[in-house]
Amino acid sequence: MRKFWCAFFVFSPIVAIIYSIISSMVPSLGWWFPGASVTELGQRIDNLFYLILYIITAVFIGTQVAMGYVLWRASRSKDERSWFSHGSHSLEVIWSVVPSVILLFLALYQMDVWALFRVQAYFPKEAREAPVAEVTARQFEWRIRYPAPGKKLQLKPQSDDLYDVNDLHVPINRPVMIQLRSEDVQHSFFLPHLRVKQDAVPGQIIPIWFKAERQGIFDLTCAELCGWGHYKMRAQLTAEREAEYEAYLKKLQADQNYDGHATPSAVAKKDE
C-alpha cells in the first residue's frame, strides 16, 4: 500500500503537468488563450502570464519532487526512529529570502503594463484627446454612442450623435479610447481576444483604450454579474480599416436621418 500511495502522490502532479502541456501546445483543443492577442498590450500581458507560468511551474515541479522524495524516504524508513530535528535556521532564511526576491521582482516587473493599461497620463495622446465612442452597459445589452463624423464626443448626448447596440466598431492600427458607463447595475466590459477588461460602475465614467492590430469581429461579453441575464450580454467588437470604419459611421448617420420619404442612400448623398 505504501508504494501505491507514494506513486499516487507523485503521479497526480505528473498528470497535471502533462495535461497543461497538451492544453498549451494543441491550440485546436481550445483549452488555452483564444488566439494570440489582437493588441500589443495584450501580448505583453500574455508575456507576463507566461513569465509567471514558467516560474510557478518550476516551483511546482520542485516542491512536488521534494514532496515525492521525502514521502518515498519516509514511507520506506527502516530506522527505528524519525530524525529528531526542530528545523534549520539557515534553511528558513534561504527559503524566505529567495522567494521574497523573486516575488518582489514579479510585482515590480508588472507595473509598466498596468500603468499603460490603466493610468490615464500614460494613455496615448491621440486616443485620450478624441474618444471614439461611449459604451453604456445596461441590463442586458451594450449601447454605443458615436459622435457624428468630424465631431468630438461630448459628455452629454448631442442631437447628431450616432447610436448602435451590441456592435462596437473601431478602426484598426490606431489607439482608440472609449468612455465606459453603466446605466443601471455594475457590468464589466470584457474583450477576451484583446485582453481588455474594465468594470462599468454606475455613476462613473471610466476611460479605456486599446489598439486593435488585426481586422476582425471579436466577442464582447460582460464579466461582472449583472442579473439573471448576465450571460446574455453578447455583443461584438468590429475592428476594421479606417475607410470601412468611416463608411460604417456614414451609413449609421444615413439610417438615423432617414425621414421615410427619400431612399436612405439619397439622404447620405445630401449629407455629403
Add this chain to the structure above:
Amino acid sequence: MSAVGVAHEHGHEQEHAHGAHGHHQQSFMQKYVFSTDHKMIGMQFLFTTLLMLMVGGALALGVRWQLAFPWTNMPIFGPLFANAGGQISPEFYTMLFTMHATVMIFLVVIPVLAGAFGNFLIPLMIGADDMAFPVLNMLSYWFMIPAIACFGMSFVYGGAAAGWTSYPLLSELRVAAPSSGPAQTYWLLGVTFVGVSSMMGSVNYMTTIINMRAPGMTLFRMPLTIWGMFITAILQAFALPVLTAAGFMLLFDRFAFGGWLEGIHTVFFTPAGIVVNNAAPTVGGGQPLLWQHLFWFYSHPAVYIMLLPAMGMTSDMLACMCRKPIFGYKPMVYSMSAIAGLGFIVWGHHMFTSGMNPALGMTFMVSTVMIALPSAVKVFNWIGTIWGGRLQFNTVTLHCIAFVSMFIVGGLSGIFMAAVPVDIYIHDTYIIVAHFHYVVFGTTMFGVFGAIQFWFPKMFGRKMNESVGKWHFLLTYIGFNGAFFPMHMLGIAGFPRRYADPYIHPYLEHLLPLNQFITISAMIMGFAQFLLLGNFVISIFNGQKAGRNPWNANGLEWSAPSPPGHGNFDIPPVCYRGPYEYSNPNRADQDFWMQTDPNRGPKKPAEVVAHGHT
C-alpha cells in the same frame, strides 16, 4: 507568568465546581441541546456543518448540471425546485451559485473550523476545563440557527441572486433583480447572524487562549492548531464589524419605509440618476465601490479565517503521523501571523478591474504578491516535517499530504491573480474559480476531513473505519482534481464565471465537452461524501474502541479520557514541554513525549536546553 497563575487558580475552582456538578443528572435538553459544554457545542457545530456541506454540494451540482447539460431536465432535484419544468432557469441558476457560495462559506467552512474544531479543541489542547464564557459559547451556536433560518427564508422567496459578494446596485435596487426581493433582505440578515455567532466565538477563543492555559503552557508551547485558532479569532474580531456595518448600510439602502420612517431610506451605495428596468431614476449621491471596499475588507481576511485553523490542525496531524517534530515551529507561527497581518492590506486585489484608483492597484499588487511568501515558508516547513520521518499511510496522513499538495497548486495559481496586468484578463473567469476551490476545498476541506478522522476518537471514544476512509479520500481526491484542475484551462480560454449559458458566445462553444468532464468529476466528488457521512455516523456506534491516546500523540487533549467527561480532565494537566517532542532521543522507551509527562528525561541537559523550550 501571571497568565499561567490565573489559569491555574481558575482551573482549580472549576474542578471543585465540577466535583459538585458531577452528581446531579443533567436533563437531555441541558446535555445535548442547550449545552454549555464546549465539546457538545463543537459537535453540534460539526453535525450542522456536515449537513450543510451536503446542501451546499447539492447546489453546486445544480450549477454543474446546467454548465454540462444546459437547458435539460435536472435529475432528482428537477421536479422539486425548478420552475421551468425541471429545467434550470437563468434566475434559478443565479440563485444556485449565490446560495452555493453562501452556504459553503458561512455555514460550512467558517463554522466547521472555528465553530466545530475551535470549540472542541481549544480547551482540550490548552488544558482548560471549558471555554471562558460557556453561555456565550452556547449562544454562538444558537445564533447559527436563525442564520440558517434566514438563508432558508431566502430560498423560500426564490433565493438571493446577486452573488455571494452581493455587489450593489444589483443587490440593492429591487427592480434590478426582480426575483430576489425579500430574499436578498433575508440573506443580509442571515449573514449578520453568522457574524454575531462568529464574533461571540472569537471573543471567547481569545479570552480562553490568553487566560486559561494550563500551568506550563506558555505561548510557544501551544500546538499550531491553537495558534491558528488564536490568529483566526483576532482576524474575526477586527474584520467582522466592517462586514456587519456594511450589511446594515445595505439593508437601510434596501428598505423603503413609509410615514415617519421614510428618512431611514438611505443611499450609501446609490449614485444619482440610475435608471434600472425603466423605473424612475434614483436619487442619491452614494458610491457602489464603497460596498466592495467594505465587503472585501472583511471577506479577504475571511479567506484566511477559512484557512489558518486548517493549517494549524494539519501541522499537528502531520507531525504526529511522521513521528517527527514540526519543522520550524516558530517560523510556522510567524508566517501565520504574517499571513494574518498582510491579509488586512490585500483586499483591493478583488477590485483590480473595478475602476478604483490605479495607484491602489499597484500597492495592493505588492502586498498581495508578498503574502505568497509566508505561505511558501509554510509549505517548505511541511515538506521539511515529512523529511526524515517514519510515515504511516493512514487516512489522516493521506489527507494531510493532499492538503499540502493542493495548497501548492492553489497558492501558486494565486500569483496570477495578484499580478494586476494578468488579472485584467483572468478576473472573473474560471481560473479564479479553480484557484479558490483549490484553497477552500482542496486545502481546508482535506484538512478538515483529516481532522475529523484524527480527533474522532477523542470525540466519541471510537475510531473511524480506515478502509472506508481511504476510499472516501481516493474518490474525493480524484473527483476534486478532475473537477477543478481543468477549470484553470477554462479560465485561460476566457470562460467567465456566473454564466447560465456560456455556449451562446462563439468563443466558448467548444468548451462544452470539457465542462461535461468537470461535471462528472464533481459528481464523483459529491457522492463520495456519503462515504464520509456513513463512516462518521456508523463509527459513532460501531467503531473500534479507542483509548485515551490512540495515535501516540503529545497534546494535552490526549491525556483526557475519550470522550472526555464534563470538565475534560480527570487529572488537572500541567504542561512540561512543547507539543512536538516526537522521537526525542532523550526518551528512549517511546517515540512520543506527552506534554503532560512529568518525566524530564536523563540529566544530560544538552538536548533539553537546545530543544526543550521550543
